Amino acid sequence: MLVQIRIQGYKAVVQMSREQPGWVERNVDVLVQLLQSGESSPDAEKCTFNPSAVPLLSYPDEPGEVAVVKTALIQHLELDSKVTLGVLCDQLVAPDDPTEEEDRVIRERLRRLVIAFLGEEAREPLLARLRSQGESGMEQELALIDTLLKVIGIHRPENSSSVAR
16 A cells, blocks of 8 residues: 555656656656665665664565656656756766765665666667757767766776666
């Protein structure tokens, strides 16, 4: 029952972005964070459960739930590809400031999920969107290429196949 309610909420986020374009960036950021909802934390078995410290959406969910989140992200790419790509690319570049180990692990995990999303589910819809925009799609394409080049510069060798795709 809770899964269906959350799925309806994800769909409502897309509708809200259609009706209020100024919310696209924040809504995409939320959806990107939700990509993690399909995975349990690599250290989950070591953690003690503290309900006040763990957000509701951090539990591993139904596989179909993450598919709905990915569909919502693709719909945002179709709605406003420039803003959506900007948010996705923000997750690919490591922050300049040093972070604590736990934050670094979470960020690296999210980065891996975003790379997989861009290379798999979003690849064809994104390429089709960029092709359909003709010259105006060049700006988004150049922004994406610039970010990917930054990622390649800082990536680890074991991630090279993901970046290359």
